[in-house]
Amino acid sequence: MKTIKGVGAMAAMGVLPMSNLACQSQGRKLGVALVGMGSYSTYQLAPALQDTQHCYLAGVVTGTPAKEKEWADKYGIPSANIYNYENFDAIADNKDIDVVYVVLPNAMHAEFCIRAAKAGKHVICEKPMAISVKECDDIINACNEAGVKLGVGYRLQSEPYTNEIKRIVREKPFGEVRYVSAEAGYRSRSNPDQWRLDKALAGGGALLNMGVYAIQGAIYGTGQNPISVSAQEFSTDPEYFKDTDESISAQFKFPNGATGNIFTSHSANVNRHYSAFDNGWLELNPANNYGPLSGRLSTGEEIKFPHESQQKLQMDDFALHVLENAPNKAPGEMGKRDMIICEAIYQSIAEGGRTIDLDLGRMGIVD
Numbered sequence: 001m002k003t004i005k006g007v008g009a010m011a012a013m014g015v016l017p018m019s020n021l022a023c024q025s026q027g028r029k030l031g032v033a034l035v036g037m038g039s040y041s042t043y044q045l046a047p048a049l050q051d052t053q054h055c056y057l058a059g060v061v062t063g064t065p066a067k068e069k070e071w072a073d074k075y076g077i078p079s080a081n082i083y084n085y086e087n088f089d090a091i092a093d094n095k096d097i098d099v100v101y102v103v104l105p106n107a108m109h110a111e112f113c114i115r116a117a118k119a120g121k122h123v124i125c126e127k128p129m130a131i132s133v134k135e136c137d138d139i140i141n142a143c144n145e146a147g148v149k150l151g152v153g154y155r156l157q158s159e160p161y162t163n164e165i166k167r168i169v170r171e172k173p174f175g176e177v178r179y180v181s182a183e184a185g186y187r188s189r190s191n192p193d194q195w196r197l198d199k200a201l202a203g204g205g206a207l208l209n210m211g212v213y214a215i216q217g218a219i220y221g222t223g224q225n226p227i228s229v230s231a232q233e234f235s236t237d238p239e240y241f242k243d244t245d246e247s248i249s250a251q252f253k254f255p256n257g258a259t260g261n262i263f264t265s266h267s268a269n270v271n272r273h274y275s276a277f278d279n280g281w282l283e284l285n286p287a288n289n290y291g292p293l294s295g296r297l298s299t300g301e302e303i304k305f306p307h308e309s310q311q312k313l314q315m316d317d318f319a320l321h322v323l324e325n326a327p328n329k330a331p332g333e334m335g336k337r338d339m340i341i342c343e344a345i346y347q348s349i350a351e352g353g354r355t356i357d358l359d360l361g362r363m364g365i366v367d
């Protein structure tokens with residue numbers, strides 16, 4: 001356990017909620033409650049929480065009664081730490097739970113993040129943060145009003161390949177960045193009834209699901225937010241994609257004159273990042289799955305780091321943000337910024353590819 005001096009001082013000044021004082025005790029890990037026991041919680045987050053150093057799986061919130069016993073047995077979760085969607089607000093009185101991690105369909109993020117904040121719990125919200133900029137604002141405001149911390153489930157922000165791209169862009173060993181290309185998508189045809197194809201629950205299609213990774217890549221691959229975007233949508237299977245976007249291309253302009261292309265899809269398996277500089281380039285391929293990732297430079301060198309669970313790194317980073325005021329690698333403003341860009345992309349498509357200006361400044365950029 002690292003020093004807690006700074007955080008203790010902040011709590012004494014009333015910057016942190018009283019419930020937070022309890023989690024500053026030496027050697028204590030933060031208790032995390034997962035909300036929504038679907039595939040991401042089951043196969044990624046819960047296993048990662050067995051290896052985290054600064055937090056652990058303390059509770060679950062599920063709408064499916066059969067899952068209560070299953071999760072209690074598998075992870076030794078006491079019945080007092082198991083909630084359903086109706087009695088969830090009583091989590092306010094549970095001292096074992098410090099962080100609520102919302103892993104529900106996108107349209108449910110705002111409601112559960114706001115309820116978690118009102119219960120005095122720190123919040124991690126899965127990506128995309130919500131289904132509108134307004135909902136992102138509502139989540140951010142609820143967390144600010146409750147004095148709790150907010151992180152978005154952008155696992156790549158905590159893993160070393162992404163941070164190496166940021167370092168190269170920042171330190172400019174190849175000179176100024178001039179172009180970025182970022183692609184994120186997969187082929188989906190297995191289940192036409194899944195919530196990801198239902199606009200009411202998903203908020204959008206490929207763009208809100210995988211496109212946010214491509215948007216993120218374009219931003220950390222240039223170190224800048226775009227100043228304009230124009231976009232096109234492609235449909236090859238309108239029968240399967242009745243309600244949501246299938247594939248989208250978008251072109252960005254950046255403040256230093258660089259340009260970018262992103263592509264996202266529910267029809268093509270794409271997973272790549274490329275940044276071109278004055279005197280060289282970098283590439284990750286794959287760039288945005290759970291890893292191991294793989295990268296190379298124009299010099300012929302490999303970008304190589306030992307593989308670790310991205311979710312473990314992400315949740316430990318957030319726990320250190322809560323415990324020690326370490327930097328928030330994926331703050332709410334980052335999720336909101338990406339939603340502003342998504343809305344601009346949909347607007348551009350609706351207006352025949354018109355260029356939409358963006359005025360984001362450095363919003364959500366974490367070096």
Ligand code: NAD
Pocket residue numbers: 036037038039040041063064103104105106126127128153154155195201209
């Ligand atoms: P999933 O379909 O596997 O699980 C969804 C969960 O929500 C299930 O437990 C389901 O019972 C519950 N649920 C509650 N109300 C529902 C409703 N009305 N319709 C459907 N399900 C309902 O989904 P998932 O893959 O676990 O995704 C959950 C969230 O996590 C999404 O926001 C997704 O974008 C995000 N996610 C992030 C990553 C990442 O790499 N960061 C990866 C996968 C999913």
